[in-house]
Amino acid sequence: MLMLECPCCGVKGEETEFTPGGEAHLKRHGPGAPDDDFEGYLFRRKNPAGVHFERWRHANGCGKWFHVARCTVTLEVFGTYPAQTTSPPADILRRIRKKRPDWEGWR
Amino acid sequence: MRRYSVFAIAREALRHHQGWGRAWRAPEPKSRYDVIIVGAGGHGLATAYYLGKNHGIRNVAILEKGWLGGGNTGRNTTIIRSNYLQDPSAALYEKARSLYESLSQELNYNIMFSPRGVMMLAQTEHEVRGYRRTARANALQGVETEFIGPQRVKELCPIMNVSGPRYPVLGALWQPRGGTARHDAVAWGYARACSDMGMDIVQKCEVTGIRTERGRVAGVETTQGAIDCDKLAIAVAGHSGRLADMAGFRLPIESVALQALVSEPIKPCMDVVVMANTVHGYMSQSDKGEMVIGGGTDGFNNYTQRGSFHHIEETVRALIETFPMISRLRMLRQWGGIVDVTGDRSPIITTTPVQNLFMNAGWGTGGFKAIPGSGWAMAELMAKGEPGPLAAAFGLDRFAEGRFIDESVAAGVAH
Ligand SMILES: Cc1cc2nc3c(=O)[nH]c(=O)nc-3n(C[C@H](O)[C@H](O)[C@H](O)COP(=O)(O)OP(=O)(O)OC[C@H]3O[C@@H](n4cnc5c(N)ncnc54)[C@H](O)[C@@H]3O)c2cc1C
Ligand SMILES: [Zn+2]
Numbered sequence: 001m002l003m004l005e006c007p008c009c010g011v012k013g014e015e016t017e018f019t020p021g022g023e024a025h026l027k028r029h030g031p032g033a034p035d036d037d038f039e040g041y042l043f044r045r046k047n048p049a050g051v052h053f054e055r056w057r058h059a060n061g062c063g064k065w066f067h068v069a070r071c072t073v074t075l076e077v078f079g080t081y082p083a084q085t086t087s088p089p090a091d092i093l094r095r096i097r098k099k100r101p102d103w104e105g106w107r
Numbered sequence: 108m109r110r111y112s113v114f115a116i117a118r119e120a121l122r123h124h125q126g127w128g129r130a131w132r133a134p135e136p137k138s139r140y141d142v143i144i145v146g147a148g149g150h151g152l153a154t155a156y157y158l159g160k161n162h163g164i165r166n167v168a169i170l171e172k173g174w175l176g177g178g179n180t181g182r183n184t185t186i187i188r189s190n191y192l193q194d195p196s197a198a199l200y201e202k203a204r205s206l207y208e209s210l211s212q213e214l215n216y217n218i219m220f221s222p223r224g225v226m227m228l229a230q231t232e233h234e235v236r237g238y239r240r241t242a243r244a245n246a247l248q249g250v251e252t253e254f255i256g257p258q259r260v261k262e263l264c265p266i267m268n269v270s271g272p273r274y275p276v277l278g279a280l281w282q283p284r285g286g287t288a289r290h291d292a293v294a295w296g297y298a299r300a301c302s303d304m305g306m307d308i309v310q311k312c313e314v315t316g317i318r319t320e321r322g323r324v325a326g327v328e329t330t331q332g333a334i335d336c337d338k339l340a341i342a343v344a345g346h347s348g349r350l351a352d353m354a355g356f357r358l359p360i361e362s363v364a365l366q367a368l369v370s371e372p373i374k375p376c377m378d379v380v381v382m383a384n385t386v387h388g389y390m391s392q393s394d395k396g397e398m399v400i401g402g403g404t405d406g407f408n409n410y411t412q413r414g415s416f417h418h419i420e421e422t423v424r425a426l427i428e429t430f431p432m433i434s435r436l437r438m439l440r441q442w443g444g445i446v447d448v449t450g451d452r453s454p455i456i457t458t459t460p461v462q463n464l465f466m467n468a469g470w471g472t473g474g475f476k477a478i479p480g481s482g483w484a485m486a487e488l489m490a491k492g493e494p495g496p497l498a499a500a501f502g503l504d505r506f507a508e509g510r511f512i513d514e515s516v517a518a519g520v521a522h
Contacts, residue, residue, distance in 0.1 A: 001415070001416070002407075002415070015415055015417070016417045019406065020406040020407035022361075023408075035507050036507065039359075039506050039507040040357070042450070042506075043359035043450050043506045044357040044358065044359050044506075045357075045359075045360075045361050046357075047348040047358075047360060047361045047362055047408060048348075048408075049346070049348070049349050049362075049410045052408055054407065054408070072362075072407075072408045072409055072410050072411075073410045073411065074411070075409070075411060
């Protein structure tokens with residue numbers, strides 16, 4: 001069972017309290033962008049087997065969106081952090097590196 | 108290969124079943140093959156079979172990291188139907204369904220195809236309109252389906268409660284020639300026939316890298332050493348993204364868990380397959396008597412082959428209104444598989460940015476029914492280097508072009 005802690009209200013709950021929202025930190029490409037960038041933005045998700053950064057919403061709680069760093073192979077959660085950022089914070093990256101020394105990095 | 112027949116059973120009965128022999132060989136991999144196929148699930152094995160049978164290409168290896176048929180092919184709820192809305196899907200799934208009808212004879216292996224009929228319930232006005240439309244599309248496509256009313260539904264499946272209150276049954280899309288088959292037997296039957304053609308099925312052989320030379324595939328690295336090949340096919344379902352990553356490109360696919368469960372065996376009470384897409388649940392009864400139940404996918408990217416409990420709870424809760432009798436059944440087993448879901452819920456049968464590397468992926472929650480047709484189309488693509496009529500619409504290029512084969516709006520769920 002997946003346990004997450006909402007960084008907005010501090011409540012820790014199991015996954016039925018939250019709704020997953022897909023890959024985090026996507027770079028948006030809109031009208032005028034090359035087809036390849038636009039296709040990538042719309043469809044080509046990272047879908048890694050391992051460390052992953054995602055958006056989740058505290059749907060049955062405070063209702064806010066936030067970010068989760070999670071391993072898709074073990075379901076281990078490395079940490080959660082607020083939505084108002086375009087890249088994972090340094091302390092989360094440090095924690096992941098410690099646990100996954102041969103991880104290739106987040107981008 | 109020793110043919111299976113009633114005479115073989117009689118002969119073996121007389122000599123204590125000592126003479127059956129192995130159904131397929133367990134060879135060491137050679138250093139080179141004309142074609143390597145990654146993944147010994149139904150799609151990989153059927154691709155190999157039709158490469159040999161339709162195109163005479165037999166110097167083929169199928170590499171499997173675990174055991175043959177141990178992926179989604181051995182984990183699904185075995186529903187076979189072809190009542191899709193879009194023309195390319197109907198053509199591909201109907202090809203597969205019609206091949207299933209004679210597959211036991213073709214492979215000399217009993218795959219237990221049971222065309223018992225599949226009904227998709229309409230439990231909202233929206234679904235009634237949608238399925239009426241699908242029935243008309245199917246008529247034009249040559250797929251035999253019919254929109255039936257609630258009385259007919261009740262006749263075909265007496266254990267069903269059609270009067271609600273929350274989701275009354277307003278009708279159903281009925282495909283009398285749909286049904287089920289024994290999933291393991293499909294993998295085993297193709298494996299036996301491939302092995303008999305001289306192809307090597309290598310189990311416990313994980314592909315860990317893909318070698319390319321000047322943009323063209325050259326071979327694979329595996330846990331049993333490097334193997335060269337002229338052409339490479341990838342048919343690894345939920346692991347498609349990993350293999351594409353090894354070859355240096357990305358796919359429009361996400362891997363999520365899909366679960367199923369079976370009850371304790373009970374007396375025969377239901378001889379059709381019922382799918383209730385509004386509430387995300389479907390059910391059939393196995394030959395052993397177990398009620399086989401499945402639902403929708405879990406919500407987040409997952410490679411663990413187990414799902415979250417609350418999803419099966421939701422599925423069962425939803426089905427109890429329509430099948431009140433299951434509320435007192437005990438459930439025996441629950442399991443999960445990692446399915447490869449695309450943006451339009453349709454598969455990908457395609458050439459790739461790497462020359463001579465072909466992908467068969469994106470079957471998501473509904474690829475068991477497609478195995479023979481998919482293998483047929485994939486073999487044609489690999490033999491000729493370009494897709495034939497069955498595969499043409501399913502290329503990777505459709506995402507860039509916005510040319511979707513949108514089955515997500517048509518069915519909601521797609522088993
Ligand atoms: C619970 C559940 C219910 C389903 N119900 C239905 C249904 O009712 N009807 C229907 O039509 N479909 C259904 N499906 C979907 C169907 O099972 C799949 O679409 C289909 O089986 C996919 O077959 P495949 O051959 O592509 O993949 P798989 O059978 O998963 O085979 C892929 C193989 O590749 C191997 N592999 C992976 N990585 C590597 C590697 N690096 N090296 C070597 N080998 C590798 C795996 O071990 C695996 O054996 C269901 C799926 C699930 C999980
Ligand atoms: Zn919160």
